[in-house]
Amino acid sequence: MSEIDKDKPPMSPEEQKVYQARQKHRAVIMAALLIFMVVLFYLITIVKIGSGS
């Protein structure tokens, strides 16, 4: 979904700028979510081990 379609006309410099800004923003959010999930699963594991389930 994020690939540039070769059949479509090339993006203008402005569109290229918007596209790259979105890519960067999404990458930052994805990294934050991944770190959050790592911490959450770590805590879940600790709780599960602690409760013996």
Next chain:
Amino acid sequence: MTTASHTITGLASAKDLFALTKPRVMSLVIFTALCGMLAAPGSIHPVIGFTAILAISLGAGASAALNQWYESDIDAVMKRTSGRPLPAGRMDRETALHFGIGLSVFSVLLMGVAVNWFSAAFLAFSIFFYAVVYTIWLKRSTPQNIVIGGAAGAFPPAIGWAAVTGDVGPMSLLLFAIIFFWTPPHFWALALFMNSDYSKAGVPMMPVVAGRQSTRHQIFGYSLVLAAVAVAPFVLGLAGAVYGAAAILLSGIFCALSWLVARSKTTEPKDMAAEKRLFKFSIFYLFALFAALVADRVILA
């Protein structure tokens, strides 16, 4: 609104992906699920409780994304929804579908692995009910769409309850019933002053099919049933006096406002003060009633 080329809409912004989850509806889902969890007998570790609420929220967001994927044609012709990411052209449908399915699978797996598989199955069923039974099947085919589809919005407190107990009890069924019978008066009040939007989109909402007066009478009828169901936990001894007093007071106001709607003969949406008042109060009603239930549990404990 961003004017973007086809290629750019293929890469939706994070803000639009978030908007796809209907954050305002999600806040009510989070609140009712949390109340169901707090009202349930027994205890849950805060980390597991947080994860359960997170999974329920993600499931609700997934349902909303799938709903908007399927309804983008309807949303485009309704003023209230035309600014959403899909009808506004800021995102393509494929992205919404992938996002919705991905979030659904993730939310159910998270619930199953971290909490219990009963509530995970319950969550999966609620997503299926909203996305398939309500959105794809009922909404465009019957004026009872809101009545039966209301069940989808009624699942969160029961799922929150199931996260703690691993099953369904009489109180969780009553919490389900409260939202189930609350939904028709809440949505039909909105549909009355948004009638032109729904008829333009060809959605067979009750005011479009049965007319305004019939809808107004049904709103009042459902309000009476809602009041009976809301007071039931107190009458049956499942909740204490704090909840009982709040339920009687709030339901009394709800019925009074519904009565004003039933007596209204207004045809112009801009003059529908009674309907707008009921719609606004209905949101407060649900928050206040569930908050009273939690307060009741805290006091009893």
